[in-house]
Every structure is written in structure tokens, then in C-alpha cells.
Amino acid sequence: MTQTILRTRLLALALAALPATAVHAQDESLPMPPVFLKAMEPMAERDAATDRVIVTHHKGVVGGRTMAYDAIVTETPVSNDKGKPAAVVVTYAYVAPAAKGGAKRPVLFVFNGGPGASSSPLHFSAFGPVRIADRKGTTPHLEANPHSLLDVADLVFIDPPGTGVSMPVKGADATSLFSVEGDARAVAQVVQHWREANHRTDAPFALVGESYGTARALAMLGAESKDKLPLPDGVALLSLAIGDNDGPVISDVSLLPTLAAVAWYHQAVDRKGLTVEQYFAEARIFAENDYARALIAGASLAPAERARVAARLSELVGLPAAQLEKDGLQLDRHAFMLGLLGAKGLRTGQLDGRVTRAISESNMHPPFDDPSMTLGAETGTLLADYIGKELGYPLPSAYRTLNLGINFKWNWGKGELYSTLRFAPYLADAMAAKPSLKVMTVGGYYDITTPLAAGQFALNRVGIGPERRTSLSYAAGHSVFEDEGELTRFASDMRGWAKALGGAAH
Numbered sequence: 384m385t386q387t388i389l390r391t392r393l394l395a396l397a398l399a400a401l402p403a404t405a406v407h408a409q410d411e412s413l414p415m416p417p418v419f420l421k422a423m424e425p426m427a428e429r430d431a432a433t434d435r436v437i438v439t440h441h442k443g444v445v446g447g448r449t450m451a452y453d454a455i456v457t458e459t460p461v462s463n464d465k466g467k468p469a470a471v472v473v474t475y476a477y478v479a480p481a482a483k484g485g486a487k488r489p490v491l492f493v494f495n496g497g498p499g500a501s502s503s504p505l506h507f508s509a510f511g512p513v514r515i516a517d518r519k520g521t522t523p524h525l526e527a528n529p530h531s532l533l534d535v536a537d538l539v540f541i542d543p544p545g546t547g548v549s550m551p552v553k554g555a556d557a558t559s560l561f562s563v564e565g566d567a568r569a570v571a572q573v574v575q576h577w578r579e580a581n582h583r584t585d586a587p588f589a590l591v592g593e594s595y596g597t598a599r600a601l602a603m604l605g606a607e608s609k610d611k612l613p614l615p616d617g618v619a620l621l622s623l624a625i626g627d628n629d630g631p632v633i634s635d636v637s638l639l640p641t642l643a644a645v646a647w648y649h650q651a652v653d654r655k656g657l658t659v660e661q662y663f664a665e666a667r668i669f670a671e672n673d674y675a676r677a678l679i680a681g682a683s684l685a686p687a688e689r690a691r692v693a694a695r696l697s698e699l700v701g702l703p704a705a706q707l708e709k710d711g712l713q714l715d716r717h718a719f720m721l722g723l724l725g726a727k728g729l730r731t732g733q734l735d736g737r738v739t740r741a742i743s744e745s746n747m748h749p750p751f752d753d754p755s756m757t758l759g760a761e762t763g764t765l766l767a768d769y770i771g772k773e774l775g776y777p778l779p780s781a782y783r784t785l786n787l788g789i790n791f792k793w794n795w796g797k798g799e800l801y802s803t804l805r806f807a808p809y810l811a812d813a814m815a816a817k818p819s820l821k822v823m824t825v826g827g828y829y830d831i832t833t834p835l836a837a838g839q840f841a842l843n844r845v846g847i848g849p850e851r852r853t854s855l856s857y858a859a860g861h862s863v864f865e866d867e868g869e870l871t872r873f874a875s876d877m878r879g880w881a882k883a884l885g886g887a888a889h
Contacts, residue, residue, distance in 0.1 A: 413746060413747055413748040413749075413752075414746075414747060414748060415747070415748050415751065416747055416748075416751050418785075419751060419787065422499075422783075422785045422786060422787040422788070423787050423788050424788070425788065426545060426550050426551060426783075426786065426788070426789075427550055427779075427780035427781065428550055428551050428552065428553045429470075429471050429550050429551065429552050429553065429779060429780075430552075430553055431552065431553075432460035432468035432470075432471055432552045432555075433458050433460070433471055434458050434459065434460055434471075435456075435457075435458045435776075436455065436456070436457050436458070436580075437455070437456045437774065437775045437776050438453055438454070438455050439453070439454045439773070439774055439775045440453055440454075441453070441454055441512070441773075443512050443513070443527055443533075444527050444529075445512060445527075445528075445529075445531050445533045445534045446529075446531070446533075446534030446535070446878075447529075448534070450479055450533070450534065451479065451480070452477050452478060452479040452512065452533060453477070453478045453479075454475070454476065454477055454478075454773070454774050455474075455475075455476040455477075455478060455581070456473065456474070456475055456476075456770070456774050456775070456776040457473070457474045457476065457577060457580070458471050458472070458473055459471065459472045459473075459474065459572075459573045459576050459577070460472075460552075461544065461560065461569040461572060461573065462569075463555065463556055463557060463558070463559045463560060463565070464559035464565060465556070465559075467555060467556075468552060468555060469544075469551060469552060469555040469556060469557040469559075469560060470544040470545075470549060470550060470551045470552060470555070470557045470560055470569070471549060471550065471552065472541065472542065472543065472544060472549040472569065472570070472573045473542055473547055473548055473549050473776075474539050474540065474541050474542070474573065474577060475502075475506065475511075475539070475540045475542075475770070475774065476537065476538065476539040476540070476577070476581075477511065477512055477533050477537065477538045477539075478537045478581070479533055479534075479537065487583070487585060487586035487587070487885075488535075488536055488537050488586060489535070489536040489537070489586060489587045489588060489589060489616070489617075489881055489882075489884040489885060490536065490537045490538075490539060490578070490583055490586055490587070490588040490589075491510075491532065491536045491537070491538050491539065491588070491589050491591050491619075491881060492539045492541060492574050492577075492588065492589070492590050492591065492615075493505050493506070493510065493538060493539065493540050493541065493591040493592075494540070494541045494542075494543060494570065494591075494592055494593075494596045494599065494600075495592075495593050495594060495595075495596050496592065496593055496594030496595030496596040496597070496598070496599065496624065497546070497594070497595050497785070497786070497790055498543075498561070498566065498595050498599075498789065498790055498793050499545060499546060499785060499786040499787055499788070499789045499790035499793075500546060500594070500595070500596075500784070500785055500786075501542045501546035501547040501782070501783060501784050501785070502540040502541055502542050502546075502547070503542075503547070503766060503782075503784050504593070504862065504864075505540065505591070505593060505864070506540040507525070507766065508862075508864055508865070509530065509864035509870065509873075509874075510528075510530065510531055510532045510533075510538060510864075510874070510877070511528060511531060511538065511540065512527070512528055512531045512533050513525045513526065513527060513528055513769070513773075514526065514527075514528035514530075514531075515765065523765060524765070525765065525769055530864075530870050530871065530873075530874035531874075532874065532877055532878060532881060534878075535878050535881045535882050536881040536884075537583075537586075539574075539577055541570060541573060541574075543566055543569070543570055543599070544557060544560040544561070544566065544569055545557075545560070545561060545783075545786045545788075545789040546783055546784075546785075546786055547782055547783060547784075548778050548779055548780050548782060548783070550779075550780060558794075559794075561789045561792060561793055561794060562793065562794035562795075562796070563598070563602055563793075563794070563795055563796055563804070564602065564606070564796070565794075566599060566602075567599055567602035567603045567605065567606045568603075568606040568609075568610065570599060570603055571603040571606040571607050571610070571612055572610075572612075574588070574590075574603075575607075575612050575613070584613075587616040587617070587884040587885040588615050588616060588617075588884075589615050589616055589617035589618060589619060589821075589881070589884055590603060590604075590615050590617075590618050590619070591618075591619040591621070592618075592619070592620060592621065593621040593622055593862070594621070594622050594624050594833065594861070595624050596621070597620040597621065597622065597623045597624055597625050597806075597838070598624055598625050598626065598804070598806045600618055600620060601618070601620075601625060601806040601807065601809040601810050602806060602809060604618070604809045604810060604812070604813040605809040605812070607813075608812065608813065608816065614813050614816060614817045614820065615820065616819070616820065616821065616884050616885065617820065617821040617822070617823070617880070617881075617883075617884050618810065618813075618820065618821075618822050618823070619822075619823040619824075619825070619877070619880065620822070620823070620824045620825065620838065621824075621825040621826075621863065622825065622826055622827065622830060622833050622838075622861050622862065622863075623824055623826060623833060623837065623838020623839070623841070623842075624833045624838070625805075625806040625807050625838055625841050625842075626801070626802070626803070626804040626805045626806050626807070626841065627805045627806075627807055627840070627841040627844060628837040628838075628840060628841055629802040629803065631678070632675060632678045632679055633840065634837075635670075635674070635678055635712075635713055635714045636670045636671060636674060636675050636678070636836075636840075637670075637834050637836040637837040637840050638714050638716070638831075638834050638836075638837070639666055639667075639669070639670040639674060639696075639699070639700065639714060640663045640664075640666040640667040640670055640834070640835070640836050641663075641736070641828065641829070641830065641831055641834040641835060641836070642699075642700045642714060642719050642736075642831070643662060643663065643665075643666035643699040643700050644659050644662060644663045644666070644736070644828040644829055645719075645723065645731060645736030645737070645829055645831065646699070646700050646701035646723060647659055647662045647663075648736065648737050648829060649701075649723060649724060649731070649737075649739075651701035651723050651724065652698060652699065652700070652701045653698070659828055659858055660828075660856070663828055663835075663856075665699075666699045666700075667836060669695060669696075669699065670836075673692055673695070674692060674695075674696065674712070677689065677692040677712055678712060678713070681711070689708060689712070690704070690708065692712060693705075693707045693708040693712060696712060700714070700719065700723075701723050702718075702719065702722055702723065706722075716733060716831055717749075719731075719831075720732070720733060720736075720831070721742065724739060725742070728741055728742055728743065729741060729742065730742045730745055730752075730754070731754075731831075732753050732754045732755025732756070732831075732860070733750060733753045733755065733756075733831045733832050734753060734755040734756055734830065734831070734832050734860055734861040734862075735755035735827075735829055735830065735859075735860025735861060735865075736755075736829040736830075736831050736860065737755075737829050737860065738754045738755035738860075739754060740752075740754035755860060755861075766782050766784075767781070767782050770782070805841070806841075807841045807842055807844065807845040807847070808845055810822065810842070810845070810847060811845040811846055811847060814847065814851070821853075821880065821883060821884060822842075822847065822851065822852040822853065823852065823853045823854075823855070823876075823877075823880045824838060824839065824842070824852060824853070824854045824855070825855050825856075825857070825863060825873065825876075826838065826839075826854075826855075826856055826857070826863075827856075827857050827858070827859035827860045827861060827862075827863055827869075828856060828857070828858055828859070829858070829859065829860045830859070830860050830861040832861050833861065835856055839854060853880060855873075855876055857869045857872065857873060
């Protein structure tokens with residue numbers, strides 16, 4: 384497993400997903416890390432709502448062959464809820480010529496989550512033509528990316544308002560853009576504007592979002608329907624964070640298989656010769672049957688049955704049966720992360736349950752004590768140098784990989800919280816309107832922040848079952864592309880899915 388220097392992008396989701404019980408248990412005297420303070424700095428406003436387009440020509444090795452491609456940096460003004468230009472959204476596109484006589488290449492519109500995260504992780508660690516290399520013993524640098532999808536699709540990386548250098552315009556009120564609906568509408572309009580400006584309205588296109596980006600992608604489907612914009616041909620949802628999983632029973636049922644996988648990884652349980660895939664599946668069967676029934680029964684559950692379920696739960700997740708029975712058979716992320724390896728003085732990560740750190744050294748304010756959250760690394764200068772020199776676009780301000788200021792002020796809707804929203808119905812409506820829409824979901828077995836089963840449950844509940852989607856699981860944490868081996872498989876799977884959108888030249 385490799386460490387990436389872009390992992391700070393996940394702070395926003397980790398904060399949003401932190402259980403209320405853990406929040407109340409935090410030691411307020413613990414320090415906030417420097418990366419948090421930097422991510423809270425005010426935004427650098429733009430002087431005007433500019434609309435520049437800069438095109439540069441390149442050659443690179445992609446998919447094992449040398450190919451020519453253009454890089455297109457585009458500034459797109461977006462309006463607030465009053466119809467006034469309020470921010471400039473910057474996109475970074477990579478476009479290759481289609482084969483003569485062939486079909487139009489698909490276009491993938493790619494973004495990360497937060498809210499408040501730029502597209503830089505998927506851009507520079509996953510699918511762009513170059514990626515950041517941070518191998519031990521070397522200075523972080525950019526190199527050709529063997530996993531780029533540019534050989535089968537054109538790529539447009541979108542930095543939503545408030546991230547990267549997609550910043551508000553001086554004197555304009557950009558508040559409405561920092562909301563579920565305003566953000567989705569703005570990004571949907573950027574997608575349509577790019578397709579029109581680059582004469583690609585006749586090419587298949589797809590939305591690719593990670594983490595909160597999955598919620599954004601589905602909210603964009605609602606905005607496109609509302610504004611009568613074309614629906615995409617596909618949606619890829621990476622590390623689903625689409626709600627509909629916060630209620631009693633369902634949250635425990637969906638979390639159990641992930642905790643079991645983490646316990647399997649640390650050999651804190653009897654693996655019985657099973658692979659992690661098999662162990663996860665076995666835990667999921669128990670979760671959806673005996674465990675769910677026991678949680679529903681609550682106090683009416685017979686003592687003998689309660690003890691039996693607690694014992695089986697203990698076998699799967701590695702915590703004492705007596706503790707689980709005392710807790711009403713309910714699961715708590717924080718208790719698990721501290722308790723699984725507590726006898727060894729270790730805690731697990733939340734974004735990636737495989738990563739550990741001594742509990743005595745976890746001295747940051749939660750969730751910043753997560754050992755799978757690499758703090759303090761800075762890539763802004765490296766990205767600015769590449770964007771300025773290679774793409775010909777001198778940045779008007781420092782590149783913001785993460786903006787927690789807008790995350791904490793995010794408008795989830797009247798009376799709503801992140802945990803109470805449901806995004807899957809947007810997808811159900813879009814698939815009813817466009818039955819050919821192809822859906823792909825991706826998740827990591829060791830991701831405690833957005834458990835793999837949770838997003839699948841949300842889709843199942845609105846009628847999007849396994850036969851209507853491609854759901855893939857990887858031996859990874861929150862960001863599958865952080866594992867070199869899994870990234871190879873992930874990129875191959877994404878290539879196949881992109882080709883199926885229609886007409887990729889290859």
C-alpha cells in the first residue's frame with residue numbers, strides 16, 4: 384500500500400461523517416493540525432468573471448502507446464441564485480483525436496468531494512496523463528501516468544466553486560453556490576457549457592465523482608432534469624456517500640461487513656482460510672439476517688438469542704462479546720478503531736482501517752488523529768508549477784486542494800444535515816427517464832468512513848439493484864487509487880466501463 388501526499392482532501396468528509404457520539408467524546412484541548420488551519424483560510428477572490436480558454440499540445444505514453452493530445456484549461460463563469468455571475472469555475476481537460484471514421488470518444492467529467500475538495504486527487508493520482516510520484520527516497524515530482532484513461536476517453540477535471548482556483552468574484556454573492564443545489568446546478572452548467580464550446584454534444588459523456596462527489600453527481604442529475612439539460616450516458620460513483628444510511632438498524636447492518644474486513648486484515652479474528660472478499664460476504668449475510676432481526680427486536684430479544692448473536696458478532700469483528708451485548712449489539716466506529724488492537728496499544732484508521740498508529744501518539748483533535756489521514760503535506764506548489772508551465776495557465780491565486788471554510792458553512796437544505804439527505808432518488812428518476820444510463824459503483828473493503836455496503840443499500844432501496852448497475856469492490860480504503868496494485872485493476876475496470884459508453888477508439 385502506498386502513501387499519497389494528497390490525502391488531506393479527505394478531511395472534509397471525515398468531519399462530516401464523524402458520528403455524533405464521537406464528536407461529544409472529543410477532547411477539546413487537543414490541537415488542530417496546521418493543515419486544518421490552512422484549509423480554513425479565506426478564499427482569494429477573483430477580480431472579474433473571466434472566461435479564458437488556453438490550449439496546449441502534448442505527447443505522452445498512455446495505455447502503453449505514445450499518443451498526441453491537447454490540454455484545454457477553461458474558465459467558466461457561474462451564476463448565483465439571483466442569476467448574477469458569482470464565481471469562475473476552472474476545468475482542466477485532456478482531449479485526444481478520435482480514430483478516422485470511428486465513433487466519437489466518450490467524455491468523462493471528473494470531480495472529488497468534500498464538499499470543499501478540488502479534483503486534484505483524481506487528476507494527479509488516478510486518471511490524468513501525469514501523476515504525482517512520492518516514492519520513498521525521492522522528492523515528490525510528476526511523471527507519466529500508466530493508469531490514465533486518456534487512451535479510451537477524453538477527461539475533464541472540474542474544480543467546483545471554492546476549490547483549486549475556482550473562486551468567487553469580488554463584489555458578488557457566491558453564498559448560494561456553497562449548497563447542495565447551488566453547487567450541483569453550477570457544475571451541471573459547466574459540463575454543458577464545455578460540451579457545447581468544444582463541439583462534443585454528439586459524444587457520449589459520463590459523470591465520475593468520488594466521496595461527496597458521488598452525492599454531487601446524483602444531485603447534478605436532478606439539476607439537469609430541472610433545467611432541461613441532457614442527462615449523461617453514465618455515472619461512476621467512487622466511495623459512495625449518498626445518504627439514506629443514518630437510521631437505526633441500517634447503519635449498523637451496513638457497517639458490520641466493513642469492520643469485519645478490517646478485523647480480518649489485522650488477523651484479529653479467525654480467518655477460517657477465507658479471503659477478504661469471502662469474509663466480507665459471510666459477514667454481510669449475517670448482518671442482513673440474524674443481526675438485523677436482533678437489532679429490530681431490541682429489548683424483546685430473548686437473552687439466549689442475544690448472547691448467541693453477540694458471540695457471532697464478536698467472532699466477526701474481534702471485539703468482546705460482553706462489550707457488544709452491553710452496547711445493545713450496536714456498533715460504534717470510534718470504539719472499534721480504538722478497541723480492535725487496543726491490547727497492543729494501537730488504533731486503526733477510519734479512511735483506511737488497515738493503517739495503525741500508537742494510541743499514545745494519536746494526539747490530534749478527532750478526526751485528525753486518524754492515522755490514515757496524512758497531514759501537513761503540501762502539493763500546491765507542484766501543481767501550480769505544472770499548470771503554469773505545462774498547461775500555460777498561470778494561477779491567479781494559490782491552488783486550494785481543500786477548503787474547509789465552505790465545508791463548515793455548507794447549506795444542506797432547510798432542516799437538513801448531511802446524514803439526513805437522500806441522493807439515490809435522483810439516480811432512480813434519471814434512469815427512469817433514460818433507461819440506457821450506465822451506472823458503476825466502486826468501494827474499498829477497508830473504508831470505515833463510507834462503508835462499501837452502505838451506498839449499495841441506498842441504491843437497492845430505490846430499485847437500482849445489482850442487475851441494473853456494475854458494482855466493484857477492492858482491497859483498499861476510501862480512495863482505491865492509493866493502492867498501486869488495486870489502481871491497476873481499478874483503471875482497467877474503468878476503461879472497460881468507459882468503452883461501453885459508446886465508441887471509444889482503441
